Amino acid sequence: MADTAARTDPKQIERVIIRFAGDSGDGMQLVGDQFTSASALLGNDLVTLPEYPAEIRAPAGTLAGVSAFQIHISDHDITTPGDAPNVLVAMNPAALRAELGRLEPHGTVIVNVDTFEERNLAKAGYESNPLTDGALKGYTVFEVPMTSLTRQACEPLGVKPRDAERSKNFFALGLVSFMYTRPEAPTIEWIKAKFASKEKVRDANLAAFHAGHAFGETAELFDHVYEVAPAEQHPGEYTNINGNTALAWGLIAASRLARMPLFLGSYPITPASDILHELAKQKHFGIRTLQAEDEIAGIGAALGAAYGGHLAVTTTSGPGVALKAETIGLAISLELPLLIIDIQRGGPSTGLPTKTEQADLLLAMYGHHGESPLPILAPYSPAHCFDTAIEAARIALEYRTPVMLLSDGYLANGAEPWLIPDVDTLPDIAIEFATAPNHTDADGNPAFWPYQRDPETLARPLALPGTPGLEHRIGGLEKDEAGHVSYVPEVHEQMVHVRAAKIAGIARDIPPVVIRGDAEDAEILVVGWGSTWGAISGGVDRVRALGHRVAQVHLTHLNPFPANLGDVLRAQRRILVPEMNLGQLARLLRAEYLVDARSVTKVKGLPFTAGELEVAILGALDD
């Protein structure tokens, strides 16, 4: 069986951006994911942007209920889900109305024409039918009766028409797969496996997928199909991965590398819950997961497990970090290793729970009581979540400190191809626990002093419960080196300084920043952190292509900053800091280094596009 069948020779294109949009019950995320997998298997480079409403099922057919999945596939290295889609698949009038504005001028619209009847048009707020009133002038529009064709395809299977209609997303998938010459076999295999336990649903989905594909072949709507060739990639084995899965796997890897069992205490919250789901599934790695009664118990249990010698993690989003703040203070005081993972979303309060933002940097930095510094790290891409989880664990264990890892909704759900690392090349991050006394008391007896530090790292010794002879008490009260409660003013001041120095000293143990682009004599330096990396890189490349000299620095370590950052910044003529907040990193850079870092901000719940940053950089060059 041939995977693809085209009447005319496929037209080669470098890249295409497709946006699937429909009702939140229409299964757009599902088909988007599968289109992604098929493209990944084909060897395209790709970046995805799933967007869905906060409501599980907003009223069907309304603008509020529109769920979309954007995928950018390319035959070369790309870093963003793309600026404007080239193709919009709209399953109903609401999807068309909500999404049309994003489409590129003269873009292609594929609509499920069956849904364009009076009631649905009214629900979407259309006074007349956009398919007939000229609203789509200038676009290439394909009207496909997806619902009725799906129903027909399923009829011989004995599937009830109402049930059959549910498979129309697979019709759309089949059609778009045909248009872009995606191989059919992996999708067919995937449908068979995914719906193995529900025979009728499986067969209906297969029938719909085939029907969509066949419709493309026979309907003669399309002059030709498109082919996006595989991207040139480093040799090796690849898989397609989203940020939350990469993070979960990174934590599992870290537990292996530390030779400590993994413990997760977590309370469900969007968009972090998938990490809990993934780790709960991988029990054979000896992982213990607790779905706690609240956010506070999530971190509390993790802290208890850390005390017991597990690699302990709590996962959450911004509002959860606020609830965990007191326990973070305790972890800082106890000096126990702990990972706090914040998958940032739009805030404050419930804000935009399914949308992305990076406005928790100052919360991570300052959102606890007392003088309480902790290391902060942020991955820059979905796959980088894997490495960052390991790095966060390394720092937490080595320095006996809670570490905050800031991912966001865009990284969490966005996917990219990932060159699978050779596990034997990953770093060893195991630490030694105390097994013997480290002090002699005034009476000449051996004693264990839990806060007698390593002179170099300032890390304290960790004696696990169960270790004979090292019984000791720790607590949130201020203590002296011996671990005894102390209210002596000088002791408190000294401990505050030592805790700060310990965290600041990590700067010696992290890589220096590396300048991408024009390291010498740049007109401007663009500094970013977190998920904006793709868009910033795209924007920088475009401005450089126009002949400007642009330098780029992207920070993974946000506290402490890399040791050479100050020198790098002070050598620049202009500094521009794009962030999905109102300038939080810019504020930290200004405070720390007294440099004129300018902000460019976006807080719409959506990532920057490379185009927006191209404009912002060019604008800054005029200053």
Added chain:
Amino acid sequence: MTETTVPVTTRKDWSSDQEVRWCPGCGDYSILAAVQFLMPELDVRREDVVFVSGIGCAARFPYYMNTYGMHSIHGRAAAIATGLAMARPELKVFVVGGDGDMLSIGGNHLIHVLRRNIDVTVLMFNNQIYGLTKGQYSPTSEVGKVTKSSPYGSIETPFNPISVALGAEATFVARTHDMDRQHMMEVFRRAYEHRGAAFVEIYQNCNVFNDGAFEPLTGKANRDDMIIPLVHGQPIRFGADQEKGVAMGTDGRLRIVDVAKAGADNILVHDEQHDRGLGFMLSRLAKGPHEPTPIGVFRAVQYPEYGEEVGRQIATAQERNGPGDLAALLRSGATWRVD
């Protein structure tokens, strides 16, 4: 070579070198003594015992035990102990705190540690007052309680801690008081030996902010008539001559009766394994420590313990999938090669 027998110890071995800093005359001293006297009798090593506490007077407890210990933050000891007990099921984990710590700020964690049946021993010192913050009413203070924060009297219905624990599905629930070391030691021993979450309420006198709250029960002269000892399998009787008892009326209510009048055969026989609410009814017998009040074990039943269940799931997953293979995990999705 591993040692199999636990070394012989005395109270002194279990006492830390820290000076005990509760107010002179505080009931906490006698609870600490009962625990320190009991530990040498238990088949356990010091290094395998962990006391976890929150905040409050009672929460200073771990500092005085020569074991592992953590003095954490207000209300969260049960949550922290949950993680520790899950991570290290071989440890013996105690959770120590007061009524404010466990029933107010930490109420949520208390009910969930009990519901999950985590293998911890919870010792709740109930003095019906906030001591460390110097005398505000607590969630167990009686209606009308005049304190600094309730100058016109508390208008809040107090929690009945035994009822709360039973309502939270606790598998071991008991009450004791600070004036009876033998009873405390016996109840603590039972709680310690219980597999799963054990909850013990200890009536504890705060001689500074709520002196004499339990005097009507625990005063030497009052005990016979006011304390109703619960003994599994025995008729529930009390009084100097065991002349009073608890009986169930035809209306389904428990009443205190004169044994001679009601007939010895009609006295309720205590059954701590009763799973249909007897413990709960007994917990409602007294409206407060001014009426005859049951002490002892209200409920002791065996249900699957959480940590064991976690271990069982891990073992099953490993039988099915083998021990985790990281390289295989990274390839568990669709993969492709680029040459």
